Amino acid sequence: MSDLHVRSPRSTQLLRLATAGSVDDGKSTLVGRLLYDTKSVLADQIDAVTRASVDKGLSTPDLSLLVDGLRAEREQGITIDVAYRYFATPRRSFVLADTPGHVQYTRNTVSGASTAQMVILLVDARKGVISQTRKHAAVLALLGVPKLVLAVNKIDLVEDPATVFANISAEFNSLTSSLGWASEDVVEIPVSALHGDNVAVRSENTPYYDGPTLIEHLESVPVDAEPHRVGLRFPVQYVIRPRTAEFPDYRGYAGQVAAGEVTPGDEVVILPSGVRTTVTRIDTADGELDSAHAGRSVTLVLADDVDVSRGDVIASPADAPEPLGEFDATVCWLAEKPLRPGARLLLKHGTRTTQAIVGTLVERFNEQELTSEPSPESLELNEIGKISVRVAEPIVADDYTVNRHTGSFLLIDPAGGNTLAAGLVGDAIAAVELGERV
The missing domain is CATH 2.40.30.10 (Translation factors)
Known part of the structure; x- marks a missing residue:
């Protein structure tokens, strides 16, 4: 059994992905292939998909059925909403937002890609870069998505795959360059989601391509969780005052660090009031922390009894934004x-x-x-x-x-x-x- 199929308990690094593409480009099949090849679906789900595929007269399992869960979607052959999928390899864990391809669902692309560190954009090798591809790329540029993968799908269905892949890659590189992506942030991979070519396993059918498989790229690409670093931003969600005999004077401010880092002893400013104070402790359910980075949910204890309420932001004074x-x-x-x-x-x-x-x-x-x-x-x-x-x-x-x-x-x-x-x-x-x- 390949190492790809063994989940490691140490796989703690998380990559947030989204898919985008036009109708019938094969997004559902590709996502199903990712789930299948990483052993992220149960055996009874595979059995159900196999039976449904046989009922449809197919000789191989239709992996798109792993993600198109609604019967109405299956009957129409389309995906109509954003769905979040989870899978893992020995190197990383992944959260994937699978978005529909219809032009009228741009809002779903925005929703799915808004928190993505990388987007897999699909094109049909027979159609190339079309207007919907350009629309998706522009929206992803607006959202500041750091990394792109162009999956040139159905590469097995064209007569001269090497030339087709080269032409599509050149056109897409010109588009992404005009939108501000650096060349190292964009990768093109020829794939066949149906047969699994270059998804988890390198394909002998693409000798013109010597780059990584899709999963190899997803495992290894360096992605900064916070590409545009600023100082501390801590939106206050709750004010915690237990008023117990053990903690008669406790006052903490709970929330999630939205940006930057905080450590005890840091001077902070409360916004929008502008009052300054100092962080004395960082509490969690598991005890105190020496520091907390972006994405960590904690409770901050401040040195002074200042007026702080839900909706206020605790920030670093050096680069605090103007309300x-x-x-x-x-x-x-x-x-x-x-x-x-x-x-x-x-x-x-x-x-x-x-x-x-x-x-x-x-x-x-x-x-x-x-x-x-x-x-x-x-x-x-x-x-x-x-x-x-x-x-x-x-x-x-x-x-x-x-x-x-x-x-x-x-x-x-x-x-x-x-x-x-x-x-x-x-x-x-x-x-x-x-x-x-x-």
């Missing part, structure tokens, strides 16, 4: 009802939710031409644009180009509570248009 009452933002509109100037919504940023008013619609982004239309009357479903926003309570946010975690927010329907838009603080559109990916 924002009005700002420009890039948004992807997710709702059927269009966005128009003057809309009154709720804005959720970190642990703070506040009322917001949309001012002007500054521009609408054309993902195909990488240009903008000024002053649109509205933003429709799946459209991306730059808007101005005014909030009732200031938010403590970094520009998205500085930090993805503290520069993102949601716009919410105050009546129904539905998410209406995903937003990025600042002008991410301008950076992409200039080929300066965030």
Whole structure:
């Protein structure tokens, strides 16, 4: 049995992935292949897929059925929502956001890729780079995705695979370069998800390709969990005051470190009030810590009895952001009802939710031409644009180009509570248009 199929208890390094691509490019089959080749599905699931494949008249298991779980999806042959899959190899663990390929589901691509450290973008070798590929690449550039893999799928179905792969790779490299990716951040791999070529095992059918398999690349690619480092950002989620005989005066501030690092003795500033104090302890359920990095959930104990509440941010004074009452933002509109100037919504940023008013619609982004239309009357479903926003309570946010975690927010329907838009603080559109990916 290959080492690939042995899960190591030491595989603690996590890589967050997302898939993107057009309809019928084979994303579901590729994700099913990844799960199958890493032994991440149960035997009874494989048996069920094998039986379903036989019922469909297929000679081999249809691995797409491992991920297209809904019967309606199977009948239509499409995937209609974002689904999160988990698999592991001896070197890494993976969380994969599998997004649909239909053009009307751009919002799902945004949702799936917003936290991804790498995206696997699929193209059909018979079709090459098409308009939907360009749209996805532009959206991923807006979101600041650090690494891309172009999986040229169905490479076994073209007559001259070496030439086809070379031409698609050259076109895609030109596209990603124009969007601001460095050449070392983009890799192209010829694959056949159906037969497993170059997914987990190197294929003898692609002698023109001497690079890694997809899984080898996923295991080895260096990915910084926080590519744009800033100082401490700690949104306060809860104020903990147990009021017990053992802890009569305890006051701690619980939350997750959104950026940077904190250690006891650090001077910090409470935002938006601007009050300064010092961290005395870092508590967890398992005891005290000497330090806490981005992604760690902890409770901070401060030296002074200062006014801190949910929604406030504990930050490093050296680069603390100025609280924002009005700002420009890039948004992807997710709702059927269009966005128009003057809309009154709720804005959720970190642990703070506040009322917001949309001012002007500054521009609408054309993902195909990488240009903008000024002053649109509205933003429709799946459209991306730059808007101005005014909030009732200031938010403590970094520009998205500085930090993805503290520069993102949601716009919410105050009546129904539905998410209406995903937003990025600042002008991410301008950076992409200039080929300066965030």
